[in-house]
Structure formats: C-alpha cells, structure tokens
Amino acid sequence: VVLSEIMFNPTGNEGQNEFIEIYNLSETDAIDLTGWQIADSISSDEIIADDSGLVLQPGQFGLVLDPDYFG
Numbered sequence: 001v002v003l004s005e006i007m008f009n010p011t012g013n014e015g016q017n018e019f020i021e022i023y024n025l026s027e028t029d030a031i032d033l034t035g036w037q038i039a040d041s042i043s044s045d046e047i048i049a050d051d052s053g054l055v056l057q058p059g060q061f062g063l064v065l066d067p068d069y070f071g
Contacts, residue, residue: 001031001056008040013068020064024056031056038064 005021020038024031033054036047047054047064056062 001025004061014066016066016069018066019069022056022062022064024058024060024062026058028058030058033062 002023002025003020004023005019007017007019010017033047033056037044038047039045
C-alpha cells in the first residue's frame with residue numbers, strides 16, 4: 001500500500017478539507033486495513049469502515065477522510 005495523494009494542513013477547516021488517498025499496488029493480494037491507524041505528531045486515529053468495508057482489493061484506491069469531511 002502506498003500513499004498516493006495527501007492533502008494536509010489546508011487553509012480553513014482541516015476536518016473538512018484533509019484527506020489521504022491510498023493505493024494497493026499488489027496485482028494479487030487484497031489488504032485488510034483493520035487496525036491500521038493514521039497519525040501525526042499530535043494524535044492518531046484508527047481507520048474505520050464505511051459501507052465499502054476495510055479490504056482494499058488489488059489495484060484499488062481508498063480514501064481516508066475525517067468523520068467531519070462532509071459536514
């Protein structure tokens with residue numbers, strides 16, 4: 001899994017503007033993100049599932065958002 005795009009510390013509301021895009025480089029292996037965390041120097045957050053679950057299929061992108069992103 002690689003971090004393919006990161007938007008951090010934007011102007012304005014960080015909770016609604018920060019995101020991390022991840023990509024599963026594998027051609028054969030799915031990656032289970034259960035228990036994975038995202039952290040900075042201040043805090044860490046566990047990645048939680050939306051309706052799509054926590055398994056990143058081969059060649060699939062995932063988007064990690066703050067719970068306030070759409071607020």
